[in-house]
Amino acid sequence: MKGNRTARFWIWTVEWHDEIAAAVRTYFFAAFFAMLLLCFGGVISPKEMAVAMFVGGFMLLGLLWIAIERRRSALKAIDDPELRRRAERAMLQLIAVRKLSRKDKRRIQGNV
Numbered sequence: 826m827k828g829n830r831t832a833r834f835w836i837w838t839v840e841w842h843d844e845i846a847a848a849v850r851t852y853f854f855a856a857f858f859a860m861l862l863l864c865f866g867g868v869i870s871p872k873e874m875a876v877a878m879f880v881g882g883f884m885l886l887g888l889l890w891i892a893i894e895r896r897r898s899a900l901k902a903i904d905d906p907e908l909r910r911r912a913e914r915a916m917l918q919l920i921a922v923r924k925l926s927r928k929d930k931r932r933i934q935g936n937v
Contacts, residue, residue, distance in 0.1 A: 832908050835899040838892075839915040843922075853885060 838845060857878060864874040900916075903909045925933070 829905060829908065831899055832903045832905070832912070835896045836908065836912045836915055838896055839900070839912065839919055842919055849885075849889070853882075856881065 860869070860874045860877060863869045864871055869877075900912050903912055
């Protein structure tokens, strides 16, 4: 049962990928502007702000990388056929709504 709950959570993250990504971007920019406001207000120095943003950015990248790897391994390990179909539908839908770059379009059309 626990495996199904975990799989359902990771499927949910695929289904709501765009909203989750938008929330992460919003919070990151809000933190940046809050730090900028503190810097202009004289509460922290520009060097402290730069170090905090550097460390925070790397921490965010690390956490996102860990989440992506965990999601990938959890989705690969789904045993339940119904959940596997749901995960495949969610991933295909996510791929279908993505805009392709010119390079990707050429690669797909065979004009590498």
